[in-house]
Amino acid sequence: MQTLGLASEIKPTDGMFKRLFWPTIENQYDLDLVSVQGFWVCVVVGVLSFVILLATGQIWAGALVAVTYVLGATGVRERSIAAAVLIFVCYMTDRVGGLFMGQPSIGVIPIASMLLLFANVRATILAHRWRRFGTPEQTDAVELAQGSFTEKVANVMPAKVWPIGRFVFFPLAGVLLLLTIGGVAMYPAMHRKQIELQRKQDQVQTFTVPTER
DSSP states (O other): OGGGTOOOOOOTTSOHHHHHHSOOOOSHHHHHHHHHHHHHHHHHHHHHHHHHHHHTTOHHHHHHHHHHHHHHHHHHHTTOHHHHHHHHHHHHHHHHHHHTTTOSOOOHHHHHHHHHHHHHHHHHHHHHHHHHHOOHHHHSOOOOOOSSHHHHHHHTHHHHHHHHHHHHHHHHHHHHHHHHHHHHHHHHHHHHHHHHHHHHHHHHHHHOOOOOO
16 A cells, blocks of 8 residues: 555454455544545546446536546545545445346445445544544644655645535536436336337337238
8 A cells, every 4th residue: 555655554453355345443544544545436436437438428427427526536535524425425326226227236346336435434524523532643644655646646636626626526416416316216207108119119010011012
């Protein structure tokens, strides 16, 4: 994790699953580890969603999702509770909503992503609690590495982008969430309409008699 600018030691009592999805958070090093992890999860989700939607011809939808998640990543890195909660709710709504729209299952990777995004919520809540009631070990600032490209992206860029980017993120996240909920709500009616249209087409084909030439 040193390439991400973290110096927190991995606790031997934490297994791999626990370190990823419910890590022990006792000081600022641990908190930074989770916030950097959350930052990259949001970035990866945004980029992959853009690529998938772009491949299906949904350019504007892909741009909306990508910008929302990348800006949300900066908010998570800056330990914004609102950003962490909104990103988690947007992703969970999209994945769970897919089940109501014919998706066979959520899948292992989306479930893992939801757990990682939920860990962001826990970390940001702890960060705010520590600001008021934390011990010196929990409130002492951590020196962030800024040498490599990934360190600059995760440790420098969020602090510069989030103060202004939050005014773009929150409206976009609201729009994305409303579109997702609206799509799920409208799906049953659209699905019934498709079935009725297909039934009418089948009836027309059944009663059509080919003419002889």
